Amino acid sequence: MRSDIGHTTRPVIRFGGIVLAGGRSSRMGRPKAWLPVGDRTMLATVAGAVAEGLRGAGSRLATAPQPAGPIVIVGAPGQDLPPAGLPVLRVDDDVEGEGPLRGLAAGLGALTGKADAAYVSSCDVPLLKPAFVARMIALLGDADIAVPLVDDRHHPLAAVYRIGVLETVRDLLARNQRRPFFLFERRPTRVVTATDLLAADPGLDSLRNFNTPEEYDRLLAGGGASSGAGAAAAGSAATSVVFEFYGVARLRSGRERIEVGPAATTLGAALTALERACPSLSGTVLEAGRLGRHFRLSLNGGQFVSAPDQPLAAGDTLVVLSAEVGG
Amino acid sequence: MTAGGYFGRYLRIDVGTGEARFIDIPESILRHYIGGVGLGAWLLLKEAPPGVDPLAPEAPLIFALSPFVGTPLTTSAKFAVVAKSPLTNRINDALSSSHFAIAAKRAGMDALVLVGACREPGVLIIDGDPPAAAGATRSNAGATAPVARMESGADLWGLSAADAQERLKERLRSTHAGGAPFHTAAIGPAGENLVRFATLSNDGRHAGRGGLGAVMGSKRLKAMAVRGRAFVPLADPKTVHAAATDLSARSFGPATEKYRELGTVANLLAFNRLAVLPTRNFQDSTFEAAAALSAEQLAATRQRTRSSCAACTIGCENVYGRRPGAEDPARPGEPPKRGVRLEYESLFALGPLCGIGDPDAVLEAAALCDELGIDTISAGGTIAFAMECAGRGMLDPARFPTAPGAAPVPIEFGNPRSLLELLRLIARRDGIGDLLAEGSRRAAAVIGGDAPSFAPHVKGLEIPGYEPRALQAMALGFAVGTRGADHNRSSAYEADFSEGGNRLAGDADTARRAIVTEDRAALMDSLILCKFLRGVFSDLFEEAAPLLRAVTGWDLSPAELHDAARRIVTARKWFNEREGWTPAEDTLPERFLREPLRDGASAGATLSRQRLSEMIAAYNRERGFSPDGHVPGAMRTGLGLTAR
Ligand code: SF4
Numbered sequence: 008m009r010s011d012i013g014h015t016t017r018p019v020i021r022f023g024g025i026v027l028a029g030g031r032s033s034r035m036g037r038p039k040a041w042l043p044v045g046d047r048t049m050l051a052t053v054a055g056a057v058a059e060g061l062r063g064a065g066s067r068l069a070t071a072p073q074p075a076g077p078i079v080i081v082g083a084p085g086q087d088l089p090p091a092g093l094p095v096l097r098v099d100d101d102v103e104g105e106g107p108l109r110g111l112a113a114g115l116g117a118l119t120g121k122a123d124a125a126y127v128s129s130c131d132v133p134l135l136k137p138a139f140v141a142r143m144i145a146l147l148g149d150a151d152i153a154v155p156l157v158d159d160r161h162h163p164l165a166a167v168y169r170i171g172v173l174e175t176v177r178d179l180l181a182r183n184q185r186r187p188f189f190l191f192e193r194r195p196t197r198v199v200t201a202t203d204l205l206a207a208d209p210g211l212d213s214l215r216n217f218n219t220p221e222e223y224d225r226l227l228a229g230g231g232a233s234s235g236a237g238a239a240a241a242g243s244a245a246t247s248v249v250f251e252f253y254g255v256a257r258l259r260s261g262r263e264r265i266e267v268g269p270a271a272t273t274l275g276a277a278l279t280a281l282e283r284a285c286p287s288l289s290g291t292v293l294e295a296g297r298l299g300r301h302f303r304l305s306l307n308g309g310q311f312v313s314a315p316d317q318p319l320a321a322g323d324t325l326v327v328l329s330a331e332v333g334g
Numbered sequence: 335m336t337a338g339g340y341f342g343r344y345l346r347i348d349v350g351t352g353e354a355r356f357i358d359i360p361e362s363i364l365r366h367y368i369g370g371v372g373l374g375a376w377l378l379l380k381e382a383p384p385g386v387d388p389l390a391p392e393a394p395l396i397f398a399l400s401p402f403v404g405t406p407l408t409t410s411a412k413f414a415v416v417a418k419s420p421l422t423n424r425i426n427d428a429l430s431s432s433h434f435a436i437a438a439k440r441a442g443m444d445a446l447v448l449v450g451a452c453r454e455p456g457v458l459i460i461d462g463d464p465p466a467a468a469g470a471t472r473s474n475a476g477a478t479a480p481v482a483r484m485e486s487g488a489d490l491w492g493l494s495a496a497d498a499q500e501r502l503k504e505r506l507r508s509t510h511a512g513g514a515p516f517h518t519a520a521i522g523p524a525g526e527n528l529v530r531f532a533t534l535s536n537d538g539r540h541a542g543r544g545g546l547g548a549v550m551g552s553k554r555l556k557a558m559a560v561r562g563r564a565f566v567p568l569a570d571p572k573t574v575h576a577a578a579t580d581l582s583a584r585s586f587g588p589a590t591e592k593y594r595e596l597g598t599v600a601n602l603l604a605f606n607r608l609a610v611l612p613t614r615n616f617q618d619s620t621f622e623a624a625a626a627l628s629a630e631q632l633a634a635t636r637q638r639t640r641s642s643c644a645a646c647t648i649g650c651e652n653v654y655g656r657r658p659g660a661e662d663p664a665r666p667g668e669p670p671k672r673g674v675r676l677e678y679e680s681l682f683a684l685g686p687l688c689g690i691g692d693p694d695a696v697l698e699a700a701a702l703c704d705e706l707g708i709d710t711i712s713a714g715g716t717i718a719f720a721m722e723c724a725g726r727g728m729l730d731p732a733r734f735p736t737a738p739g740a741a742p743v744p745i746e747f748g749n750p751r752s753l754l755e756l757l758r759l760i761a762r763r764d765g766i767g768d769l770l771a772e773g774s775r776r777a778a779a780v781i782g783g784d785a786p787s788f789a790p791h792v793k794g795l796e797i798p799g800y801e802p803r804a805l806q807a808m809a810l811g812f813a814v815g816t817r818g819a820d821h822n823r824s825s826a827y828e829a830d831f832s833e834g835g836n837r838l839a840g841d842a843d844t845a846r847r848a849i850v851t852e853d854r855a856a857l858m859d860s861l862i863l864c865k866f867l868r869g870v871f872s873d874l875f876e877e878a879a880p881l882l883r884a885v886t887g888w889d890l891s892p893a894e895l896h897d898a899a900r901r902i903v904t905a906r907k908w909f910n911e912r913e914g915w916t917p918a919e920d921t922l923p924e925r926f927l928r929e930p931l932r933d934g935a936s937a938g939a940t941l942s943r944q945r946l947s948e949m950i951a952a953y954n955r956e957r958g959f960s961p962d963g964h965v966p967g968a969m970r971t972g973l974g975l976t977a978r
Contacts, residue, residue, distance in 0.1 A: 303831055332831050333822075
C-alpha cells in the first residue's frame, strides 16, 4: 500500500496490552496485585502505565491523539483482583502456575481480533514507565516479538508480541516447552539491548520487579524513577554516583570521572546510566550493560563489586580499573 | 624418542675449565617439571651441592628453556634463570625473554647449566652453528655438543650490560662471519662487584630479581653469546600452528589492552587511588605526586615508543624519551643513547617508595639501574630503607660515610640526588654503597637498633609495589614465597583485586585463593607463556593441556598439569628446606604487623600477626605441608624429591 510518493507505509498495527496478574506471590506472602503503590494498587499502577504507553505509542504513529488499545488482565481461575482503574478485559489463565507462556496464551487469545500485537507485562513492576512501553512498541518493526536482553537475561514480561505467535505458544505448551526462550527461537524476534531503551528509561527501572517484602520496600523507597506512573506513585530519592576512570577506562571514556543519576540506586542502574553517558565504554569496559570481565569496580576505593543488584547510596564513588594488575 | 618440543638434554659447562657436555634429562622429569621455573628447580636440586655458597664456583647458574620456546605460540620466547640467591640464600628464579631464548634452544638444549669460575674476566661463546655446519641442512640438533669456548672478557669488564653486548656482537660479527646471528646476555658493573641484587640482562630485558647478576659475576663471566641451527620437532605442527593463530588473535583483545595501551605503569595511579601504593619505605600508601608520575601523564608529556619481546603479539614495553638536555648515564656530557624502558615496579620503587615525584629523576634512575645492572625493586627498597634510617638519625656519618674522601651525599626522602648517588655508590660498592649493596636485610642487621623492623624484605628479597596490609592475599604470598617477597611466582594480587574476598581482612579462604593463583603462575612460568597473556584463558589448565599435548605428543590431562604445578611449587619449597629454611622465615617485617595504614581508602588497615599466622596455617594445610610448613617425607618421596 502506498501513500505519499516516495514513502512506503506499513499497514497500521493495532496495539493492546496484557498484564499477567496470576502469579502465586508465594515469597511475598500476600497477592502482589493488591499491594499499595502510593494511593493506588499495584495492578492499577501497572495497568495505568501500560495504557499510557499505548497511547504514547499511538500518538507518535498518528497525527491525532489516540485512544489506548484494549487491555487484558490475566488472573488465576477464581483469583480476586483489585479494580484496574480503567476499562480492561479480565480473563483467566486456564491452568494455574505453569509459567508465563500459559498466561501469554490466555491474553493473546483474548485480544485476537481486537489488536494485532500487545505489550505484555507482569504486575510486579511498580516503576514501569509509559515511555518504556511506547519505546518497546516502536522497536517491534517487522519482527513478531521484541524482547529486552539486559544483564544477560531476556525479559519476556516486558516485551511485545504479535497476536500471531499464539499458535506457536500453544504448540510449545502442548510439547511442554514452557520457557519463553523456545518461543524466541521459533519466531522472528528482535532482541532489544539496554542501549536502545536508555533514552526512554535511563535507570531501566521498568524492568525492576520484586519477589519479597524487602525487595518491594527497597524498590519503592529508593525507586528514583524520574517520570511515569510508577515513579510518581512511589516517590523518588535522587541517587547520583560518581565513576572514576583509571588506565584503559580513562582512555576509552576520554575523561577522569563522571557523575550519573539520578536513579543510580543499584550498580546495574548506575552501569546502565554510565553506558548511556559514555557509549565509548560499550564492548570493553561494559559488556551488555554489565562490567566487562577485564575490569574491576571498587566501591569507594574499598571492596570490589559487580552484582547488578548491589545497592548504592547517593555520593558513592565507583573506581573503574583494569582487572589485570600484574606488574 | 624424546617428546616434541624438547631435546631431552641440558648442556653443562664448566666456565673455569671450558668443559662442556650434554646430559640427558629423563622424559618423566620433563613431563613432571615441564620447563622454565619447574625444570630450573629440578636442575637446581640436582646440580647445587647442599649448603653451597651462592657465590662459590660450584654454585650452578641455570638457564632453563621450555617446550614452547621456538614455537609460533605468542609470548613463548622466554627462559628462566635459576640459582641459589646471594640475597636470600634460597631458591631464585627470574624470567627473561626474547631472542636469547630462541638462540639457546636452537643450540640444541632444554637448559644450560654453568658451573665453575673463570680466572680472569671471561666470555662464553656457545656456537651451535660453527662454520663447518653453516649452510648445512637443518637437522634435529645433531648428536654432538655445540662448540663452547671461553674467550677473554677483559675489554668488556666495567661496561654496562647493554654496551658489553653490543661490543661482543660486533666482535663476533668479525670473528664468526656467516651462519646464524649470535644472541647475548651480560652483566653490568653491579654484577661484577657482586652487588647482591645485580641483574643479568639480554636483549634489553633483565632477569632482575635475587642477584643472578652477582652469581654470574662470581664466575667472572661478563657475557655469553649463543647461536644455533637446530630445530625441535613438534608432535602435531598443524594443531600448534592453529593454536598459535588463535592465541595471537586473542592476545589483541581486551584482556591485554592495558598492557598494550599503557604498559604496567598504568598501575600507579589506580594503586594510589586504592591506597595500596607503597610510599616512603611503606610508611604511607598514597603518594601526593602520583599524578605527575602516572602512565597517563607520562603518555601525554613524553615521547613514547612501544616495543615487545621476540615472538610477542602484545608488546607491553613502553620506552620513554628523556628530557631535553639529559645525559647518558654512562657518558656524561653526551645525550642518552637509549630511551628508558619503564615498568610499574621500577616506577614505584624509584618514585613513591623513595618519595621522588619528579618524573625525570625517576626515568634517570631507571636508566641508571639498567646501565649499572641492578634490580630496581631491591635498589629502591634498600635506598628507601636507608632514607628512613637517615631520617631517624640512625646513619651516623662517622660510622657510615656516604663516599669516603668525597663530599657527603644527603640521604633523604624526595631528594633525587640521594637516589642517583646511592645507586652509583651501590654499583661500585663505595662507602655506604658497600653496605647497601648487601640489601636491606643485611644492612639493617649492621645498622642495628630498630632497623630490622622496617627493612622492607621477606627472606632478604625487597618487597615489590603492593602494600601488604591492604592487599592481604599478596601479604600471604610474600610471606610464604619461596624466593621471598615476590609478586610474580605468587600472583596473589589477583585474588586481592577480585570479588569474593576482602583484601583488607585475609582469612583461610584468602589462602585458598592465593594457592589458585600460585598454581596458575607455576604452570605459566614453566610452559613458559608471558603472565600478561593469562587473561585470555578462561581455564588455564583446560586450555594448556591440549597446547602442550600438541607440542609434545603426550596424552596430558588438565589434572596432570595441575599436579605438575603443585609439584613445582613443592620442589621449590623443598630446595629451601634443604638449604636451611625455617618456619620463622615465612613472615613479614614487624612494621607491617604493628603499624596500621594511615591514609586514603586503606586508612586504618592492619594485618595482625595472628591473622597472618592463620593465613599461613591455612596455606600449609591446603598445600599438604606440615602445620608449620615443612614438606612431609611421604610427600617428598611421592614426588621423587631427594636430598640430592
Ligand atoms: S607482553 Fe610484554 S613482557 Fe610479555 S612477552 Fe610481550 S613484550 Fe614481553
